[in-house]
Amino acid sequence: MPIQSKWSPLPLALAALALPVSGQLAAQTSEPAPAATNIVVNGIRLPAGPEVKGIIAARTGEKIKVATADGTAKIITITDETKIKASGGIFGGGAKLGADALLNGLPVTVKTLQGEDGDLVASLVTFKNGDLKTARMIRLGTEQQFAEQSAATEALRGRMADIDNYNIKSTTNVFFATGKWALTPQAKDELCAAATKADATNNAMILVVGYTDSVGSEEYNQVLSEKRAGTVINYLQQYCKWKPYRMLTPTGMAEADPLADNSTEEGKAQNRRVSVNVLVSKGLDGM
DSSP states (O other): OOOBOOOOOOTTGGGOOBOOOOSOTTOOOSSOOOOOOOOEETTEEOOEEEEEEEEEEEEETTEEEEEOTTSOEEEEEOOTTOEEEEESGGGTTOEEOOGGGOOTTOEEEEEEEEOTTSOEEEEEEEEEHHHHHHHHHHHHTOOTTOGGGHHHHHHHHTOOSSGGGEEEEEEEEEEOOTTOOOOOHHHHHHHHHHHHHHHTSTTOEEEEEEOOOSOSOHHHHHHHHHHHHHHHHHHHHHTSOOOGGGBBOOEEOTTOSOSSOTTSHHHHHHHSEEEEEEEEETTTTTO
């Protein structure tokens, strides 16, 4: 499907803020050490929980939010007993680190235990040292290892406070089956083609917005549109190698801004989409 030049208004989506995260999202620790199983809460040794692979999307206090490839998120508690290790690079077989290494945007593999109330508790968190290094550089705002974009990186970080001052360079729509958020092979090809074209545009940012048709409740469609946007974000970053700090926060718009009439099956199919919008700040356009 060719990149479309038509743009549907995004009155709410363009209020999103930029989300700086690591650019090496696909990398995961290949041989994590065995998980610790001796975490005890209220005198009870916790049973094993699921292994969670994804990207740290947020952190507050002792909890981290890990966004997974299927568009869902897991809230996991970090304790003093949690083992945190990085592998590869100068750390060799795996350096033991503190919880302060768990930065937003870091791809992680988390072995968990099941808490008394069904909450997940991390027994082991592993990641690649290269991903940690990238996350730290973005967090600290340094320009190390970003020689190819040193000036551009700072320019992008200093983009206009009023996000409405962006020029829309192109829009690519990828489509989904009813109630689904999995990408088709065609959609995957179109996403990487859009990312390649955007990469050739100076100072380009990408804004991803998910939509649904009119079937289902407002609450259901809001969640579905967010899952679709999250799936597209993950694919663009992990497989199309789009740098996360050039990505605006994804937005779910449910059934707003339909492309076609929701009273027909053909129209509904066009509205079950995610729009990948390539934007350039008016202040940076042409630089």
